Amino acid sequence: MVTSPEEMQNEANKKFCVVVGNTVTGICTTSNAPADAKCTATDPGKVTVTSVPSDHLTxxxxxxxxxxxxxxxxxxxxxxxxxxxxxxxxxxxxxxxxxxxxxxxx
Known part of the structure; x- marks a missing residue:
């Protein structure tokens, strides 16, 4: 299977929801983390948590x-x-x- 640079980039920058209770409180992005990192990576610079973008709140x-x-x-x-x-x-x-x-x- 051939993987394009775009697919590799998408694989390296996965996004996950941060859920507290029943509420999505943030977006977690894994950068250059292992494919199974899922926002549990502890290495600095591998995981970024940001607020939910305003265009998804309305x-x-x-x-x-x-x-x-x-x-x-x-x-x-x-x-x-x-x-x-x-x-x-x-x-x-x-x-x-x-x-x-x-x-x-x-």
């Missing part, structure tokens, strides 16, 4: 509809739906997986 989205009745809803009606979704994120079955949630209607 979920953004757009909702659009072609339903003629819903398309004509007022901003207040849409805000009511959005508020209900926020409550479900906070208190529903996935509530423990969200630190906070907010949404706006433009």
């Amino acid at each position: 979920i953004l989205g757009t909702l659009s509809t072609t339903n003629i009745i819903m398309a004509n809803w007022s901003k207040a009606m849409w805000q009511s739906v959005v508020n209900r979704a926020i409550r479900m994120l906070a208190w529903g079955p996935l509530g423990s997986h969200f630190f906070s949630a907010f949404a706006t209607v433009n």
Whole structure:
């Protein structure tokens, strides 16, 4: 099996999640560590732990509809739906997986 330089680089710089309880608290990258290091390497410079990148802390989205009745809803009606979704994120079955949630209607 031929290994390209890119594959060797990817193998040398594996990323793992640092989990405390049920929360991902950081990202661990192994650099030039053995393939099975998995963030347990004790050699200085082989393991780097960084915070979770901000682009992975936010979920953004757009909702659009072609339903003629819903398309004509007022901003207040849409805000009511959005508020209900926020409550479900906070208190529903996935509530423990969200630190906070907010949404706006433009």
